Amino acid sequence: MDGRDTISRSGKRAKKRKTNIILNSLIAIVLVLIIVVATSIFAGGNDEAASNDQPVEEKSETTDKVKNSNSEKEKSQSGKESKNSAERKEKAANQSESKKSDDNVDDESSKEQEEEADDENEDQAVVTEGGSDPNVKNTIVNPGWKPVGTSQTGEHPAGVYEQGSTDWQEMIQAVTYATGLDENNMTVWRLENNGTNRSVATITAKDTKQPFRVYIEWVDQQGWKPVRVEELIENDKG
Incomplete structure (x- = not known):
């Protein structure tokens, strides 16, 4: 029994x-x-991460290039606009100066024409001694005198001596035109009716x-148009 139990x-x-070994x-x-699978998964994750990082970096570099390109284009465009603006301002200034020059030439030409007309009128003036009464020293008549113009419309009423x-202002304008005196250098003593559509002024x-x-x-x-001017010996209305 012991031998069998031992066996x-x-x-x-x-x-x-044997079971434990198995x-x-x-x-x-x-x-x-497990180790192999884990290593494979980890390695694959790193490769994917690296693969994902690379496009981001490339995209970032591309974006930077686009930004730099746009910035250079904006600077170039800004420079062109500044240059064009300066050229437009210079052109406008030149045109303004040219217009001023033309206006000055026109003004000078107009003044010359007026002076020539005045000289022509003076040349046409006829001066005679005496006049309508003993107080008249000289009488001046000028066929070159013209109406001074008017802002009044319609039929002209009787002279308004107000x-x-x-x-009144247009009559004074005709008086200064006939005498050659400036209104500021003239004293009006009397401006009165001298018949239908006729007036007479006494001034000094x-x-x-x-x-x-x-x-x-x-x-x-x-x-109103000047008809004649009488140079008086003395002021008979003062």
């Missing part, structure tokens, strides 16, 4: 060792497989104290 226990231990081998194989009225020059009697008449749609 039986020995067989059980051998069988148990189990340990399987466990080792499973661990190796200082400051439109008719402030600087020389010389008195004049000026006859004017109304021309329809054209205004």
Whole structure:
């Protein structure tokens, strides 16, 4: 009995060792497989991350290049616009100067024409001694005198001898035109009716104290026109 029990226990231990070896081998194989799979997964993740990082970097570099290119284009465009703006300003300034120059030439030409007209009128003036009464020293008649123009429309009423009225101002304009005196250098002593559409003014020059009697008449749609000027010996209205 003892021999059989010993053999039986020995067989059980051998069988148990074999089972343990098999189990340990399987466990080792499973661990190796787990390690291999884990390593493969980890390595694949790194490759994917590296693959994903590269396009981002390339995209970033491309974006920077586009930004730099756009910035250079904007600078170039800004420079062109600044240059064009400066050229436009310079052109406008030149045109303004040219217009001023043309205006000055026109003004000078107009003044010359007026002076020539005045000289022509003076050349046409006829001066005779005496006049309508003993107080007249000289009488001046000029066929070159023209109406001074008017802002009045319609039929002209009887002369309005109210200082400051439109008719009054236009009559004074005709008087200054006939005598050549500036209105500021003239004292009006009397401006009165001298018949239908006719008036007469008695004035003196402030600087020389010389008195004049000026006859004017109304021309329809054209205004008052000087008829004759009498240089007086003394002011008979002062």
